[in-house]
Amino acid sequence: MYRYDEFDAEFVRQRVAQFRDQVERRVKGELTEDEFRPLRLMNGLYLQLHAYMLRIAVPYGTLSSRQMRKLAHIARVYDRGYGHFTTRQNLQFNWPALGDIPDILAELAEVEMHAIQTSGNCIRNVTADHFAGATAEEVADPRPYAEIIRQWSSLHPEFSFLPRKFKVAVTAAERDRAAIQVHDIGLHLKRLADGGLGFAVWVGGGQGRTPLLAKKIRDNLPEADLLSYLEATLRIYNLHGRRDNKYKARIKILVHEIGADAFAAQVEEEWQRIRDGALKLPEDEIKRIDAYFAPPAFVAPPAGASAKPPTGAPDAAFERWIVRNTHAHKQRGYAIVTISLKPIGGVPGDASAAQMDAVADLAQRYSFDEVRVTHEQNLVLPHVCLGDLRAVYDGLVAIGLAEANAGLVTDIIACPGLDYCALANARSIPIAQRISERLATRQDQIGDLKIKISGCINACGHHHVGHIGILGVEKRGEEHYQLLLGGSGAEDAALAAITGPGFGPTGIVDAVEKVVDTYLKLRKDPQEAFLSAYGRLGSAPFKEALYAAAA
Amino acid sequence: MSKSAPTISVLTANRLSDGAVVFLDFDGVWVEGLRGAVVARSPDEVRALESRGAFDAARNIVVEPYLVEMLEAADGGLTPVRFRERVRLGGPSILGDVPGYVEAVPAKPQARPEPVAGQPVHAEAA
Amino acid sequence: MLPPLDGLDQQAGADRPSARDATIEAPADATIWQGGVFQQDIWVTVADGDPLPQASPAILSKKRWLIEHDGLAGRNTPVGLKLEPGEALDDIVGDLAQFSVIALNFPKFSDGRAFSTATLIRDKHGFKGELRAVGNVLSDQIPLMRRVGFDTFEVTHAPTRHALLEGRLAEVRLHYQPAVVSEPPVGTRPWLRRTSG
Numbered sequence: 001m002y003r004y005d006e007f008d009a010e011f012v013r014q015r016v017a018q019f020r021d022q023v024e025r026r027v028k029g030e031l032t033e034d035e036f037r038p039l040r041l042m043n044g045l046y047l048q049l050h051a052y053m054l055r056i057a058v059p060y061g062t063l064s065s066r067q068m069r070k071l072a073h074i075a076r077v078y079d080r081g082y083g084h085f086t087t088r089q090n091l092q093f094n095w096p097a098l099g100d101i102p103d104i105l106a107e108l109a110e111v112e113m114h115a116i117q118t119s120g121n122c123i124r125n126v127t128a129d130h131f132a133g134a135t136a137e138e139v140a141d142p143r144p145y146a147e148i149i150r151q152w153s154s155l156h157p158e159f160s161f162l163p164r165k166f167k168v169a170v171t172a173a174e175r176d177r178a179a180i181q182v183h184d185i186g187l188h189l190k191r192l193a194d195g196g197l198g199f200a201v202w203v204g205g206g207q208g209r210t211p212l213l214a215k216k217i218r219d220n221l222p223e224a225d226l227l228s229y230l231e232a233t234l235r236i237y238n239l240h241g242r243r244d245n246k247y248k249a250r251i252k253i254l255v256h257e258i259g260a261d262a263f264a265a266q267v268e269e270e271w272q273r274i275r276d277g278a279l280k281l282p283e284d285e286i287k288r289i290d291a292y293f294a295p296p297a298f299v300a301p302p303a304g305a306s307a308k309p310p311t312g313a314p315d316a317a318f319e320r321w322i323v324r325n326t327h328a329h330k331q332r333g334y335a336i337v338t339i340s341l342k343p344i345g346g347v348p349g350d351a352s353a354a355q356m357d358a359v360a361d362l363a364q365r366y367s368f369d370e371v372r373v374t375h376e377q378n379l380v381l382p383h384v385c386l387g388d389l390r391a392v393y394d395g396l397v398a399i400g401l402a403e404a405n406a407g408l409v410t411d412i413i414a415c416p417g418l419d420y421c422a423l424a425n426a427r428s429i430p431i432a433q434r435i436s437e438r439l440a441t442r443q444d445q446i447g448d449l450k451i452k453i454s455g456c457i458n459a460c461g462h463h464h465v466g467h468i469g470i471l472g473v474e475k476r477g478e479e480h481y482q483l484l485l486g487g488s489g490a491e492d493a494a495l496a497a498i499t500g501p502g503f504g505p506t507g508i509v510d511a512v513e514k515v516v517d518t519y520l521k522l523r524k525d526p527q528e529a530f531l532s533a534y535g536r537l538g539s540a541p542f543k544e545a546l547y548a549a550a551a
Numbered sequence: 552m553s554k555s556a557p558t559i560s561v562l563t564a565n566r567l568s569d570g571a572v573v574f575l576d577f578d579g580v581w582v583e584g585l586r587g588a589v590v591a592r593s594p595d596e597v598r599a600l601e602s603r604g605a606f607d608a609a610r611n612i613v614v615e616p617y618l619v620e621m622l623e624a625a626d627g628g629l630t631p632v633r634f635r636e637r638v639r640l641g642g643p644s645i646l647g648d649v650p651g652y653v654e655a656v657p658a659k660p661q662a663r664p665e666p667v668a669g670q671p672v673h674a675e676a677a
Numbered sequence: 678m679l680p681p682l683d684g685l686d687q688q689a690g691a692d693r694p695s696a697r698d699a700t701i702e703a704p705a706d707a708t709i710w711q712g713g714v715f716q717q718d719i720w721v722t723v724a725d726g727d728p729l730p731q732a733s734p735a736i737l738s739k740k741r742w743l744i745e746h747d748g749l750a751g752r753n754t755p756v757g758l759k760l761e762p763g764e765a766l767d768d769i770v771g772d773l774a775q776f777s778v779i780a781l782n783f784p785k786f787s788d789g790r791a792f793s794t795a796t797l798i799r800d801k802h803g804f805k806g807e808l809r810a811v812g813n814v815l816s817d818q819i820p821l822m823r824r825v826g827f828d829t830f831e832v833t834h835a836p837t838r839h840a841l842l843e844g845r846l847a848e849v850r851l852h853y854q855p856a857v858v859s860e861p862p863v864g865t866r867p868w869l870r871r872t873s874g
Contacts, residue, residue, distance in 0.1 A: 007866070022817065152853060
């Protein structure tokens with residue numbers, strides 16, 4: 001993974017000093033809240049319902065054990081003993097004091113971390129496939145390019161006051177685990193006709209009040225042109241994105257209103273002007289960054305060794321966990337491990353300081369010191385030797401993170417919702433908890449099913465791309481929930497469709513169970529997953545089950 | 552909730568220093584919780600509360616003050632009318648299920664030496 | 678009801694002078710920060726309906742310029758241009774060299790369009806004259822404005838004026854991307870720059 005050199009370290013130190021000065025001026029009244037707000041947002045500091053919230057950047061979801069331990073330390077010393085992993089691969093602390101923030105940022109700087117641009121109308125954390133560098137499915141690791149974009153976008157003077165936030169995601173596999181089609185810019189790393197590496201560029205995806213899937217505006221951008229093309233795209237957006245209405249200010253609205261072709265043409269014109277300028281990516285710079293992401297020193301197993309992990313005495317729970325929570329690795333003899341942060345009935349995506357420390361130990365010992373954060377609010381140990389899976393599993397059991405439910409109906413994504421967030425209309429976490437408890441005993445039978453819950457129209461829970469999506473609203477002063485079906489954030493991207501009238505807090509749990517029961521009744525066979533069955537059956541049988549007068 | 556009962560208002564905000572939910576009390580002090588919160592029962596009193604909130608925001612004590620409608624029970628107990636405000640008053644509803652949750656923030660460590668911008672990078676321990 | 682507010686200073690915090698300001702001040706009418714000092718503005722920004730001053734350098738809106746510019750051909754005193762965010766450059770590209778100053782307005786400090794307009798004025802159109810930031814110019818944006826090519830700043834926000842006078846703009850002087858202005862490189866990585874001076 002990337003390691004800071006003197007420049008990078010000095011940069012974050014100056015940023016910390018700058019923010020310390022800004023906080024002092026705020027406290028003294030030299031900055032009003034209106035003036036301070038964009039500055040604190042650019043350092044990841046929100047004011048939420050009950051307290052400040054600090055969002056720490058985890059670039060493309062990659063952490064070392066040392067960094068994870070520092071997060072645990074911050075949770076213990078400055079917060080209330082836990083952190084929340086988010087749908088953009090970041091980490092949130094929910095109770096920091098304003099005066100402590102500069103100290104927290106200084107501690108993060110010691111381990112090459114920061115909270116720069118995790119909020120505000122600027123370019124946010126660049127996310128990537130959480131299996132990058134470990135899966136055989138990719139043409140190359142996309143993370144070096146995510147790192148190059150991260151650097152270029154840091155305190156970019158021209159793009160610090162965009163019309164709205166800007167989110168970039170990168171993937172390199174056909175199976176899209178980075179949800180690039182619902183990002184402002186999605187980049188698909190691929191092999192070009194001349195054998196070199198390049199990108200398909202997707203623009204204008206996003207959720208929220210006006211969900212839209214991205215349009216591909218360029219299919220074959222050579223890697224050397226990545227930054228100049230992004231600069232041209234951001235320049236067009238910064239100049240022409242709407243600023244009259246907060247809900248119409250994302251690039252997706254601009255692309256939608258002028259049309260993808262017209263947008264692409266404007267970008268092309270500016271890009272042709274600058275493509276051979278200072279931002280052309282030199283090959284040796286790409287190689288230099290690539291070197292940070294070189295594969296670790298895998299130890300290939302002897303020829304003829306079993307491809308299955310040794311299980312010792314029969315252990316149904318361990319075997320279920322292997323089936324559900326491990327994924328094929330590109331290196332024979334290794335596996336990718338998903339650590340579910342969705343214990344049955346638990347708070348999705350939360351981890352205690354002790355759990356973070358334990359995961360750091362497991363990463364250091366069994367995963368070449370690397371752990372990933374996924375946009376589905378789980379963690380990943382990317383490089384685990386098959387022979388170590390038992391030890392990893394036992395370690396996870398000891399900290400209560402061994403639920404074998406990756407991708408199952410209880411692996412629910414939920415935003416913090418009204419329990420934390422000042423923007424929310426309804427709570428989302430308790431809904432996730434009740435659904436998880438209701439369906440846990442049948443989760444294996446149900447199979448792959450992604451439920452995503454948002455507590456308001458801003459869709460931080462990504463409900464538009466849930467196989468089952470739930471949107472919390474306020475109706476007559478009480479919490480109310482809309483149900484949506486058939487969404488997907490993967491390469492088969494689709495926006496979920498609302499089923500009909502919404503439900504109350506207990507009704508929505510019943511409704512989800514009815515949808516599941518209908519699926520189980522009508523699927524061709526257990527191999528037909530929910531999303532496929534829904535595509536085949538359409539919404540009619542589900543609506544009927546939900547809304548036809550009950551017997 | 553019955554809307555026919557008369558509603559009154561209290562002034563709430565977030566404390567600048569830690570973002571905590573606070574209410575203006577009768578002495579003009581911002582306190583956590585509703586006990587002693589000063590209530591406005593007439594348009595004049597509402598205006599007085601609002602201007603006090605703006606004043607204290609300008610003095611950097613609180614941020615984003617606003618009025619919360621309350622229902623007053625016979626015994627004087629106050630309950631926010633809006634669901635959102637009931638959640639805001641009560642704190643997150645799920646803290647009992649949060650892994651590792653600790654109610655009080657522990658004492659801070661000793662003041663640490665300020666990492667000074669411009670100094671050379673020390674060799675980092677692995 | 679509440680204790681009365683009599684006797685308490687009702688001034689909003691942002692306008693209240695702090696103790697350290699007692700020693701350093703610039704005259705209130707010296708609003709242009711240029712070359713490390715506050716100077717009086719030699720330019721008159723002319724409202725669209727007002728007559729052009731005969732002897733003063735005058736800054737005009739684009740609309741005024743397009744209407745009047747033939748008539749200005751014989752004028753001896755310099756002319757400047759003021760653009761609002763979102764105003765296009767296409768219809769005056771050929772005229773830019775005639776302006777001694779171009780002023781870009783920041784009506785809200787959060788409206789960042791002028792950062793791109795400035796970049797294009799310098800980089801695409803090669804404008805060599807004075808590029809001035811006007812409107813809501815605050816201390817935290819000034820270092821960014823400098824990097825995209827602004828060289829003068831109209832500053833009326835009191836805390837920003839004090840920060841400039843006292844030389845204590847909190848800024849990050851290392852940069853991960855090249856900018857319009859020429860900056861010394863740092864090391865061998867291709868895009869690292871630093872603010873010199």
